[in-house]
Amino acid sequence: MAALDQTQVKEGIDQETVDTVREVGGAYKYGWETEIEMEYAPKGLSPDIVRLISEKNEEPEWMTEWRLQAYERWLTKEEPNWAMVDYPEIDFQDQYYYARPKSMEVKPKSLDEVDPKLLETYKKLGIPLKEQMILAGVEGAEDAPAEGRKVAVDAVFDSVSVGTTFQAELKAAGVIFCSISEAIREHPELVKKYLGTVVPVSDNFYATLNSAVFSDGSFVYVPPGVRCPMELSTYFRINAENTGQFERTLIIADKGSYVSYLEGCTAPARDIAQLHAAVVEIIVEEDAEVKYSTVQNWYPGDENGKGGIYNFVTKRADCRGDRSKIMWTQVETGSAVTWKYPSCILRGNESQGEFYSIAIANNYQQADTGTKMVHLGKNTKSRIVSKGISAGHAQNTYRGLVSMHPKAKNARNYTQCDSLLIGNKCGAHTVPYIEVKNNSARVEHEATTSKVDDEQLFYCRSRGMDEEEAVALVVNGFCKDVLQALPMEFAMEAQQLVAISLEGSVG
């Protein structure tokens, strides 16, 4: 890709990683499979499977009970059908709910003991599981302070966490960063106190399912007053066939702390759709700030809409303390079906929620995504910037709620959602809900839909760009607002992804 070739790669940056980033281009690059011996729980869902998952994770009795109760609730719930997505009925008994590499049976004590095949997998994905400076070819990275250039990674492979880097260094700062299964064993008091308090067990069909069968995910606790010394990230990889991934992430930012968390995900290209139902809970206490960034790049299915991941995700942050702050940034390019609404409960006075999203749907992808801003506290502020791009036969929907409760005096919201259509076989939709229950609250909502501006295209082409490059550039301009909000680690990847997903859709 031209834009990448022009990027100056600074000395000292891993060439290997630069190459990996360079390879992010063309068709879906992560569609390969790791051949590795796996062990599965029997297919289907039952109390026995729930117990088995709990047992595999060596969980205490209270956790098993929690899961079983969730399972009972799930049986009474109906699959939601209000989203503008259309997919064949999911047979929840025809799935594996637990799959782990055989080599993970005995937990590796350190990264050195991890199965080389797994390490190779992450290396190939551009996420080397070693404690190194991870930035590859990102301009300006060299100017960043040394500690800012480190990223700790928790790598989740199907149902288990393979390893977590920089744990010792984080521990020295008081930060707990580990897999959720480890947290349940090692820090039960924290898990008990917070798990299910933001997304209750019975929140919705998929969240309830997740509560029953979640296998792994990340746990973050940042103690009062601590600024997390590095970016934290989790990389989710689905590898096994017919297996759902049900990750669970719990992030607690205690008083006055700060953490930036990144999330990435990919899956092999397969003809049969696979299920992914995650729950992310974030608790933000007084004066704390959490930045949560996602580049969602699950396998989107082929150009005929065959296969792909069904992504049903519940993400919610509870700004409990005064002056707390949460910022969601998401770049959604993958998945056959996306059903995802990262939300902010602005409970503390003067708390702030921000949501920046770019959702790109190509071929037969369907994305129904947006956010909820629930203003409960006084002087709370929220901002929503959502950019949806549809190409091919894709459908892209922004769905959001802004709710100003009677007590949310002087609350403010600004929402802007724009959609871009490339071709006339696709659709772009906007479904905002606005509920204002006090007059000192101010709410503004704007949305526009347009096509790629011909004049801008013509200008680019007259400067010698081919059509595809020109469209990518115009779209990048359109997405600038969102991309700027991404942490530096993702900026380049995100810009690349914009170009990738639009390939072939012009004309």
Add this chain to the structure above:
Amino acid sequence: MALPELKKTATEARLNAMELPEGGCLVDARRAALSRVQTMGLPNRRDEYWKYTRPDTLTQDTAPTAAVFKHDEAPIFGEFDCLKIVFVDGVYDAEASDDFELEGVQISRLSEIDAKDIHWTKDLYGVLEARGQDPVQRPLAALNTAFANDGVAIWVTGKPSKPINLVYNHNSDSSDAMLHHVIRVDAGAEATVLENGPAAARFNKCIEVDIADGGALHMVCAQGRDHERRAATHMFARLRKESVFKSFTLTVNGVLTRNETVVELLGDDAVVHVAGACVGDGDFHHDDTVFITHEGENCESRQVFKKVLRNGATGVFQGKILVKDTAQKTDGYQISQALMLDDDSQFLAKPELEIYADDVACSHGSTSGAIDEEALFYLQSRGVPLNEATDLLTLAFLAEAVDEIGDQDVAETIVSRLENWLIRRH
């Protein structure tokens, strides 16, 4: 899909309490509509389309009583030269009405259509309503098609010299009225239809409008001031090539109002403007629900809704622009705004876009908030008393909606009514 038990029982209870008018040429349309109601069931509070407005009192088998409101205001369009057709509690009042003689238009009562077999009405009555049931169900409109006891058929063949004024008087505390009008506008023809009055304790109104190539219809409605009245109205319009449809509704008071407007732009280059101004004080719930479908190329649609709310009033806006893949070069605009004069009121909005064509420009905006303190201060610093300054800013806020009325005299009448409403509250 079978109806949930609760909905089924409620629907059956309502239908059992009603009798389908028999005979006449509309009987087939009425039967078909009845079966639509049976299939859909009447709305209840669990329906997504009724998320912000509780339909219970609109669907229950007897109408809640509503005191007839006595006031000294003259009828709103009374001073205009128009052809007046009066209904009292949903029943045609021959004495108070003018003769139906007006060049360029043919008017018949629904009861005559039934007896005289006026053919064109059969192509319209219940037809647009039935089309309007997809993708969102509107069972109260189907109920109206089945059971409407009166109404008029207006066939605009030329350019009548004066507007037709439909007056809905309210005389009984317990009246439960259903009116159904059909309006056909021929190619190149143009007319104005005015409507006003509270109509009944509970009013269910359905209007179907079919506008041929190059035709134009202007509608201005002032829903009456009775505090306790309830209304559910539906307007279904179908627009052909280069036709124009403009509708404006003023709502003051009323404990519950749900106005649904459903427009299909079938021909190219058609224009539709739907606007509304509502002012609510106290126990007032007003819901504007609009669904505009663009099918033809190069059409323009505008939705402009302004709500002034206070003392616990609730304003609701559900607007949707659906652009089909054939509707290239669509220009869609939608704005819904609420001005909340105190802390108790609420504004609930769902401004939707659904777009399948790539060469379009659609925008929707929705804002809500209190009166601009700075503007208020500015006016006061220029010697304008607080009350007047508030009124001035409130009127300015409503102006964008009122501006959608083409006829200057009618617009001025509407503004003076709004001024009265504001002054009464000092």
